[in-house]
Amino acid sequence: xxxxxxxxxxxxxxxxxxxxxxxxxxxxxxxxxxxxxxxxxxxxxxxxxxxxxxxxxxxxxxxxxxxxxxxxxxxxxxxxxxxxxxxxxxxxxxxxxxxxxxxxxxxxxxxxxxxxxxxxxxxxxxxxxxxxxxxxxxxxxxxxxxxxxxxxxxxxxxxxxxxxxxxxxxxxxxxxxxxxxxxxxxxxxxxxxxxxxxxxxxxxxxxxxxxxxxxxxxxxxxxxxxxxxxxxxxxxxxxxxxxxxxxxxxxxxxxxxxxxxxxxxxxxxxxxxxxxxxxxxxxxxxxxxxxxxxxxxxxxxxxxxxxxxxxxxxxxxxxxxxxxxxxxxxxxxxxxxxxxxxxxxxxxxxxxxxxxxxxxxxxxxxxxxxxxxxxxxxxxxxxxxxxxxxxxxxxxxxxxxxxxxxxxxxxxxxxxxxxxxxxxxxxxxxxxxxxxxxxxxxxxxxxxxxxxxxxxxxxxxxxxxxxxxxxxxxxxxxxxxxxxxxxxxxxxxxxxxxxxxxxxxxxxxxxxxxxxxxxxxxxxxxxxxxxxxxx
Amino acid sequence: xxxxxxxxxxxxxxxxxxxxxxxxxxxxxxxxxxxxxxxxxxxxxxxxxxxxxxxxxxxxxxxxxxxxxxxxxxxxxxxxxxxxxxxxxxxxxxxxxxxxxxxxxxxxxxxxxxxxxxxxxxxxxxxxxxxxxxxxxxxxxxxxxxxxxxxxxxxxxxxxxxxxxxxxxxxxxxxxxxxxxxxxxxxxxxxxxxxxxxxxxxxxxxxxxxxxxxxxxxxxx
Numbered sequence: 001x002x003x004x005x006x007x008x009x010x011x012x013x014x015x016x017x018x019x020x021x022x023x024x025x026x027x028x029x030x031x032x033x034x035x036x037x038x039x040x041x042x043x044x045x046x047x048x049x050x051x052x053x054x055x056x057x058x059x060x061x062x063x064x065x066x067x068x069x070x071x072x073x074x075x076x077x078x079x080x081x082x083x084x085x086x087x088x089x090x091x092x093x094x095x096x097x098x099x100x101x102x103x104x105x106x107x108x109x110x111x112x113x114x115x116x117x118x119x120x121x122x123x124x125x126x127x128x129x130x131x132x133x134x135x136x137x138x139x140x141x142x143x144x145x146x147x148x149x150x151x152x153x154x155x156x157x158x159x160x161x162x163x164x165x166x167x168x169x170x171x172x173x174x175x176x177x178x179x180x181x182x183x184x185x186x187x188x189x190x191x192x193x194x195x196x197x198x199x200x201x202x203x204x205x206x207x208x209x210x211x212x213x214x215x216x217x218x219x220x221x222x223x224x225x226x227x228x229x230x231x232x233x234x235x236x237x238x239x240x241x242x243x244x245x246x247x248x249x250x251x252x253x254x255x256x257x258x259x260x261x262x263x264x265x266x267x268x269x270x271x272x273x274x275x276x277x278x279x280x281x282x283x284x285x286x287x288x289x290x291x292x293x294x295x296x297x298x299x300x301x302x303x304x305x306x307x308x309x310x311x312x313x314x315x316x317x318x319x320x321x322x323x324x325x326x327x328x329x330x331x332x333x334x335x336x337x338x339x340x341x342x343x344x345x346x347x348x349x350x351x352x353x354x355x356x357x358x359x360x361x362x363x364x365x366x367x368x369x370x371x372x373x374x375x376x377x378x379x380x381x382x383x384x385x386x387x388x389x390x391x392x393x394x395x396x397x398x399x400x401x402x403x404x405x406x407x408x409x410x411x412x413x414x415x416x417x418x419x420x421x422x423x424x425x426x427x428x429x430x431x432x433x434x435x436x437x438x439x440x441x442x443x444x445x446x447x448x449x450x451x452x453x454x455x456x457x458x459x460x461x462x463x464x465x466x467x468x469x470x471x472x473x474x475x476x477x478x479x480x481x482x483x484x485x486x487x488x489x490x491x492x493x494x495x496x497x498x499x500x501x502x503x504x505x506x507x508x509x510x511x512x513x514x515x516x517x518x519x520x521x522x523x524x525x526x527x528x529x530x531x532x533x534x535x
Numbered sequence: 536x537x538x539x540x541x542x543x544x545x546x547x548x549x550x551x552x553x554x555x556x557x558x559x560x561x562x563x564x565x566x567x568x569x570x571x572x573x574x575x576x577x578x579x580x581x582x583x584x585x586x587x588x589x590x591x592x593x594x595x596x597x598x599x600x601x602x603x604x605x606x607x608x609x610x611x612x613x614x615x616x617x618x619x620x621x622x623x624x625x626x627x628x629x630x631x632x633x634x635x636x637x638x639x640x641x642x643x644x645x646x647x648x649x650x651x652x653x654x655x656x657x658x659x660x661x662x663x664x665x666x667x668x669x670x671x672x673x674x675x676x677x678x679x680x681x682x683x684x685x686x687x688x689x690x691x692x693x694x695x696x697x698x699x700x701x702x703x704x705x706x707x708x709x710x711x712x713x714x715x716x717x718x719x720x721x722x723x724x725x726x727x728x729x730x731x732x733x734x735x736x737x738x739x740x741x742x743x744x745x746x747x748x749x750x751x752x753x754x755x756x
Contacts, residue, residue: 036688037695044702051706074702081694092691174570174618175577178694182611186584189604190593196600 021112028116034082038124044074045128053132058139059356060146061231063132067149068221071128072156076188079121079157081181083164086117091172100263105289107260114165114259118158125157126150141358142339146231148241152221155245159252160184166255169262191220215311218323219247228412230322232356233389235333237317239325247307254300260293321391341386349373352386357412367431368408370472371438374510378517381442382408390414401441408438432469436477439465445525460529463498464517467505467534471513476502494531501534508535565638569619571646578650581612582657589661599708599720601664606708606719609673610701612650614694617681619646620743621690625750640744647678647736668723676718676732677701679739685748693748 049070056062087110090096099109133145167180194217217223221244230236258265310325317324319334343352344365349372351365368385375381383405390397390411399410415437443461457465466476505513516535523529555563566572585608588594594604619642622628628635651671663670677697684696707717715727722728 033692036692040695040699044699047703048706051710073705077698077702078695081698085692173573174621174691175573175615177691178611178614178618178698179577179580181694181698182581182607182614183584185607186588186593186604189607190588193593193595193600 021108024112025115025119028112029119032116032120033085034078034117034120034124037078037082041074041078041124045071045131048074049128049132050135053135056225057228057357058136058141058359059228059230059232060136060140060143061226061236062228063136063140064146064149065225066132067129067153068156069223069225071125071132072153072221073185073188075121075125075128075153075157076160076184077181079160080164080167080184081177082121083114083117083161084168084177084180086113087165087168088172088176089113089168091169092174096266105286106263107289107293110165110169110259110262114162114256117165118161121157121161122154125154129153139359140356141342142354142356143231146236148236148238152241152244152248155248155252156221159248159255162252162255162259166259166262169259170266188220188222191216192222195220195223215308215314218311218314219244219308221248227390229354229356229390232354232412233336233339233391234320234322235335235337237320237322237324237329237333239328240311240314240323242328243307243310243314243325247304247311250300250303250305250307252300253303254297257293257296257300260289260296316394318394321394321396348376348383350384352384354387354412357387363431364434367434368438370474371435371468374468374472374513375439375442375517378514379521380406380445382406382438384408385410385438387411399437399441408441410434410437432474432477435469435472435474436465439468443524458527459494459498459531460501460534461524461527463501463531463534464505464524466498466502467508467513470502470506471510497531501531505534561634562638566642568623569621569642571619571642574615574619574646575649577615578612578646578653581608581615581650582653582655584608584611584657585654585663586657586659586661589658589663594664596662597664599711602669602708602719603705605663605670606673606701606704609654609670609719610677610697612654613674613677613681613697616643616646616650616678617685617693617697618690620682620685620693620748622748622750629747635747636744639747640740643678643682643740643743647675650674650678665723669719672723672729672732673719675736679732679736682739682743683735686742686746687749689750690748 049066052070053063053066056066090099100106102109129150137145163184164177164180168176197217218240226236310327313327314323314325316322317329317334339355341352342355342358342361344350344361347365347369349365349369351361351368353361353364364385372382372385376383380401382401385408388397388409388411390413396413397411399408399414401408415434440457443465444457456462462477469476508516512535517524520529520533585605588604588608595601620639651667651674654670654674655667658667658670677700680700681693681697685693688695701719704717704719707714708720712720715721715725715731718725718728718732
């Protein structure tokens with residue numbers, strides 16, 4: 001055997017040749033600081049996002065709102081800080097001059113470090129989205145995962161990472177990472193406050209109202225949670241989401257372009273630099289690279305400016321009550337989403353809900369049927385309860401009883417005098433809320449429609465409602481004492497009288513209650529019955 | 536040449552004679568190596584941001600949301616203090632003398648006090664929700680977490696734990712949690728919250744004083 005005939009060693013065998021940039025990216029991926037912070041991020045994600053999502057009913061749009069509202073908040077802190085940490089590496093390690101002699105452009109080197117950090121953060125972000133979405137998929141009874149909140153969240157993580165990285169490159173001090181993280185979160189909170197002003201300006205209204213600084217408020221990815229049935233009866237128009245992605249993407253592209261000029265700008269910014277600007281740019285990485293960076297900056301600024309201008313043209317949709325941007329709006333999205341109601345069968349009092357709320361149907365039927373049986377046969381007593389959209393014609397819908405035969409119609413936001421019943425599933429409060437809601441509308445004579453929240457029941461009506469609730473084994477309403485009723489605050493004496501009348505009425509036989517209601521219901525609704533007149 | 540001439544210290548070159556006592560010079564060198572002057576500027580910046588947030592109403596006036604922005608800035612100030620823990624000399628510095636733990640202790644306490652002062656100055660003339668007591672409690676609690684974190688991550692990444700805890704407290708704030716260990720969400724005079732925050736600060740400070748931040752051979756600040 002000669003040297004020539006000897007088989008080549010294993011190391012001499014041709015290896016799977018990865019592109020050089022992919023190998024560098026792999027190294028960056030392997031050495032990145034993000035994995036070390038993932039446990040902390042996971043804990044923040046669990047407490048802030050998962051628990052918040054758990055508190056919402058499993059409706060896709062509502063659960064998905066936690067992605068830009070909650071997830072982006074906690075990811076922003078670590079994305080900005082860790083990106084600044086990665087970006088400041090050369091300056092922190094004092095290797096700027098050393099790596100300046102490498103043949104590749106500084107931008108290519110920095111891009112790889114940025115890409116490694118961004119890949120980790122986006123992977124973690126998408127893993128978090130998967131947790132929220134899988135959990136929702138296991139519980140939801142209708143609909144599918146909305147993607148625009150994910151795009152908005154991913155754009156948010158990207159822009160925060162690019163800003164943090166660039167800050168780290170230009171200011172490679174030890175304080176850069178925490179300060180950038182804090183500033184990013186403060187900006188997030190300022191935007192959140194502006195966005196929240198769009199929903200709190202309308203008093204009791206749950207719909208958005210025109211804010212003073214609409215563009216900034218609409219461009220903030222963090223906002224209040226949507227209506228419980230958002231995206232259920234009408235599609236959510238992606239107008240605002242597109243604008244947000246365009247705005248944040250534009251900033252990211254522009255800042256990334258600035259990163260391409262990092263060596264030159266660092267030289268210019270240096271107080272010790274005595275070179276004139278022309279000399280600084282003459283030693284840079286070539287005209288092609290400079291042209292690309294300038295184009296990127298221009299494109300990014302143009303995209304962000306366009307998004308800002310588009311946000312300024314936003315107006316409230318006349319059909320869905322949500323924000324629409326005329327230049328981006330697709331009229332077909334205003335059409336109602338077809339659906340078939342889920343209804344109970346085989347009981348005298350039928351209950352129907354939208355299939356998105358089908359998971360509540362049996363509970364709801366168990367809650368409403370005893371009340372329905374208690375008032376069955378009385379004038380105006382509903383024979384059926386059904387859920388309707390909480391927004392119609394751009395206005396919020398209040399629950400009420402109407403039609404012939406009468407039907408108790410409620411929304412996911414309003415049940416009787418109460419609102420937000422579907423927002424958190426507290427079994428006890430939820431049961432009481434629906435029973436009170438049905439009786440509120442029945443005794444108060446409220447019919448379905450748009451307008452202000454109905455006035456509370458008077459003392460006699462409240463006593464009768466509490467008596468009926470007590471009779472079916474439910475706790476009476478606890479919201480009466482101290483309530484402002486028709487301009488007067490109820491006194492302890494009135495509350496005691498209501499309580500006594502409640503006890504009297506509840507101890508009557510079912511037949512006696514029914515007979516008294518049949519003869520006095522009209523007067524009770526008119527408010528001419530006093531507490532003392534209740535048997 | 537005699538032994539006396541060898542033992543006699545050489546004359547200092549002209550212009551380099553020490554102007555300050557050795558103790559002051561030691562403290563100054565310690566502060567410079569930890570970038571404390573820059574840290575003080577950063578704390579002043581935190582105070583300015585808090586003042587701006589209160590002046591231009593970046594936060595809500597009342598309710599659970601009102602504490603959000605101040606808490607973020609307080610965590611930022613604590614993160615700045617934690618980052619000053621980093622030593623550029625690493626292991627070698629620990630063999631230089633017995634004053635290092637005292638310097639760590641004094642500088643950390645002084646910076647926490649300066650942070651409270653800077654933030655309070657930023658809030659002068661404005662309406663700070665829950666007042667200076669909650670501000671001080673948050674700063675010392677977050678600082679304790681940061682100092683403790685520096686033992687594990689080293690000084691440069693010691694900002695991660697205070698900010699992570701701040702994120703958790705944002706949730707606790709909105710959910711109206713009342714556990715004492717969630718001290719940022721408790722009322723100003725709450726004894727349990729003060730005990731927890733002080734205990735965290737004391738534990739973090741003690742560990743940091745005795746052990747110092749984690750160092751690596753590659754530490755170069």
